[in-house]
Amino acid sequence: MSHAAVTPPYFATVRSAGDRPAQGKNAKAKTARTRRSSGGAPRGFGGERKEPRWQCVQGCGACCKLEKGTAFPTPEEIFQDPSDVQLYRSLIGPDGWCIHYDKTSRTCSIYSDRPYFCRVEPEIFQRLYGIDKKRFNKEACSCCRDMIKSVYGSRSEELESFDRAIKSASSS
C-alpha cells in the first residue's frame, strides 16, 4: 500500500453554523451530510452524471489537520466510544495537526498502524456516520473537498489536484 497517501480521519464533514450538536449514530449521519460541496459528480459524454470514484491524492494531507474548527463536528459528536475520543485527542499536536503527520513529505509516519478512524473505507463510513455503502464514493469525495477547502482554500492547487484525480478515476 502506498505510503504517500494519508487517507486519515474523516470527521471531515463540514457542519453549518446553524446545526445543533449531533447525538447518537443517526444524528451523526445527518451531521455528516450537512453542507455538501457544490462540485458534484463529473459529467460524462452527453452530459450524463457519473458517480465519482473516491481516491486519496498524494501531497494533500488535509484531513490530518485534526483540530478542525467549529464548522466541523467534534470528536465527541462523532464517536460513541470515549476511548476513541481520547485517542483522537491524544493525536492532536500543538499546531492542530496530527503528531504523526510529516509536513515535509505530507505523509503519515505510522500509515500501516494508523487508527481505524483514519481509514477511508465504506465500512468505517457506515460505522461512524451511518452512511450506506452505496453512497461511500460520493460522500468520501465531498468530505475530501470540504477538508481541502478548509485547510488549503477553495482555489488551492490541492483542490484542483483532487478534482482532477477524481475526474480521471471516475471516467476510466
Ligand code: SF4
Ligand atoms: S483530504 Fe482526502 S485526498 Fe486529502 S489526504 Fe485526506 S483523504 Fe486524501
Ligand code: SF4
Ligand atoms: S495517524 Fe495522523 S498522520 Fe496518520 S493518517 Fe491518521 S491523522 Fe493522518
